[in-house]
Amino acid sequence: MRPIPESKLEAAVLATSELKEAHGAPIHMGDPGLLGIQDLSKPDYGDPVHLHPGDIPVFWACGVTGVEAVINSRAPLAFTHSPGCMFITDLKNDNIRSLRGGPQVHCISQDPLHFSVVSAEAAEKIKTLETLIGVDPGERGITHLLRQGELLRACLAMSHAHSVLITTGFPTHFTYEPPEENDGPPGALAIAAILQALGKEVAIVTDQRAMDLHKKIIEEAVQLGILKKSIPLLSYQRESADSALKFLCDNGRPRFDHLIAIERAGMAADGNYYNARKVNIKHLVDPIDELFLAAQTIPGVTTTGVGDGGNELGMGKVKDAVKKHIKNGDVIACDVEADFTVVAGVSNWGGYAIACALYILRTCETHDRYLRRAVGFPQLPQSVAWLPALPSVSKEEKLLKSLVRLGVRSGKTASLEMEVDGLPFYNTHSLMIEKLLQEVQQ
Template sequence: MLLTGGLKSLLPQARRIIHCKRVRISNISGMAKVPGYTQARVVLLHKSLADDFEKFCHANSGALPLLYRSKPGEWKCTSLSSNSDTRTDHLQYRKYEYGAFTGSLESLNDYAEQLKDMVAFYLGCCSFNFEKVLQAAGIPERNTEQKRNVSVYKTAVPCYSISTFCCNLLVTMRPVPESKLEAAVLATSALKETQGAPVHMGNPGLLGIQDLSKPDYGDPVRLHPGDIPVFWACSVTGIEAVINCRSPLAFTHSFGCTFITDLKNDKFTLRSSREVPQVHCISQDPLHYSMVSTEAAKKIKTLEGLIGIDPGNRGIAHLLHPGELLKACLSLSHARSVLITTGFPTHFNYEPPEENDGPPGALAIAAMLQALEKDVAIVTDQRAMDLNKKIIEEAVQIGILKEPVPLLSYQRESADSALTFLCESGNPRRPRFDHLIAIERAGMAADGNYYNARKVNIKHLVDPIDELFLTAQTIPGITTTGVGDGGNELGMGKVKDAVKKHIKNGDVIACDVAADFAVVAGVSNWGGYAIACALYILSTCEIHDCYLRRAVGFSQLPKKTVWLSALPSVTKEEKLLKALVQLGVRSGASASLEMEVDALPFYNIHSDMIEKLLQEVQH
């Protein structure tokens, strides 16, 4: 039973009640959470394992915030409580021998001799400490409403291993109304000595959790209509590590019987308020939300504004959807494998017919994805394979790419060709790519043809790569982004109504194939540069970094220098454009073999845009 009556006012004297064992209590969540006293999970290990376990806690501090480590045989913890004795301060203990649970105990007094060589670890616990801040933020406590313990699940996310301590992350789950997601993040991210902000919001399958009705610890908690499952790293992770360590003897508290400290939750040190978190939905199937700091989001919004100018006076202002760049890049940041396509053969009377808007932007994206250690490949027309191979080789020599990007082609051979291309053995549960990007790629119009800006049908020069984007819409877990500057590019189907209304020849040329996100730019290459810059900003955002790695392991920020070197630069893009001129790749609007893109000179137009984007990144 939960002790929720008059004993609430007796904390921390509640420990004395536990010592005397005069009241029958099954757990202490009701005793502590209303007054707001901090609770901690306790692990007791032989001193020979203590150093490694402490390193394990520091290596996975998001799940295992270490409040205190005792000396061998020390049972007082004066920094957390004035009258504590960890041998008797728990309602119930669990005993483990060589990793196996061998019994529950009401105290550890019978193990006085063994305890002389054991060390106690006190780990910050979110399970009950969060309730006060969530309640203050107006977020309903579904587990309390249902008179249940918080649900705890094992995930498929591996912790950073130290010696014999290794396990997957464990998480608590709380249902949160969708309208309250950001409030829940803001409320909990401020708590430093507990697990802080969520590590996942949305579909539990993305954590490897198959059934929310079957928690590994605690009780199942029902979601109400409109609730989103939100997951926080859990210090029960430490117990799993102890089990996997197979120590000859170890003790922990039982679930729900945490250590009550004298500290009030509102006495906790707050995290830096310099970066305030935002929440954004990046996928509906599966449902997935991501986090970013307000500072980083503001920078990416500025990038979007910079590339949204219209030097060709095409009317692209009507196509702009604010926020698309941020959401596209948040999704890319979570992706493991990305497929990029580009190529617009607008110059059908020349060989090669490709224009030079598209490939530079595609390579800028690929370079940053390589630096972020993601798998990346490029798919293009079969007839243009040799040309693209040469372009990739030049990009490596120039220093844009650190290594060649795999080059693929796609042909429709059967009704299942696209599915087979995108998924292992054609199984939609095993996609090869998490994200598809089309940048300045000829897109199919409503009549099945492909048109350049002058309404000339160039279908004979275009392979049906659109089918990959159409099929991706039916495969959970694959997100798509289209980058364009005129509305006839693959992915711009998302804004086709505006294209038909505001773009010259739009009623004919508008691409009919939509992407999940449409990044519109005055020149498509600029969209590619902006994506590369936005990915850098996200990677250097502490809030996003922690969320991305599920708060386990170490920050990726030390790789900042590598990411910085992968950004586009005026020098690299100048060299690439010269190489494209040598390969006969022409300017889009003018068909000239000069240092220009879309009839806009590289110097003072494109070079200035690159510098402005870089200035915002480094601001």
């Protein structure tokens, strides 16, 4: 471990990342507890190194690990080093391949403090995804809500998570049964599918009254090959002041590292839930917002909100812009924040972009090494298995047809047609999927 000022983290990563025959890039930056180290003043080897205000603990793979292996193997002869006494050879780094643009460092959590690493090439691809979905086909004014870099930071946090909870469901059509719109579930399933492929635990939480509907949607997703297996479906009810904490934690430990809300009705400042037309739909919505509020108090749990109008759960981070630029924004703006806010022209597009971004991260050599802390072999060959988990025009077309059969309507028009938010699937949503996939495969 060496203390590095936060402003110099990226320089430290860049300087060491090309020295692959030595220590290489850091394996961790931030809270030592995330490595299981409780006391930096008691190192296993050598003298403690003290941090100054503003310093970040940065950890590199250490040659002492190799020394321990040599000692325990009882080799008759070995040339190595001891702490503070380096072993010098005539090998040079002249032929080291330079990383394209070098690695980038991004903070993904303040409590505990945690930074992640990604190549400039992968970061640029994800930035392009963010730009693609940031268009405003419905002319709602959502371009005023966009925050650059949120998609990358959100997906970096998800990439480090072990267990993810997803929520969706916006009952905007209160005079129909079911009242849900078809924006949200497809995006949620796209995220769930790639999380499954990456070996993470994933569950969905939604309204108690909509459990049967979402159960059927999940079953359809499995049959269509969108999900490789079914996922747990949960509901949340407030029974006491600490219900949300009890739901999120098991014996004091978080059940989920990351929470995602995509096109999920969000609570406004007055405690009600509104659709875009300023109609109060609180009677149809369970208080899942409380889980996101409780997550803010649990170290190590981060949250993402995906929306396209400002009244969705997690959009509290941009509520001032919603009130200023979105129709009825002064009433409908969600008041509950998420750590990361992904804004898209259609929320499903945000889900598709998250799935594609997670794939880009896991096929990024720089991020893969950091994610596994330089232990074991690269997981990049598994990209062949991850690629089929991404959304496709064929899969999303079949899913939308299933939603139509289940009576789930288009958000803007309440139509039971091949459209989402009043936009036709063919040559609009299908074209967006193709553009996102094209960026992934470049």
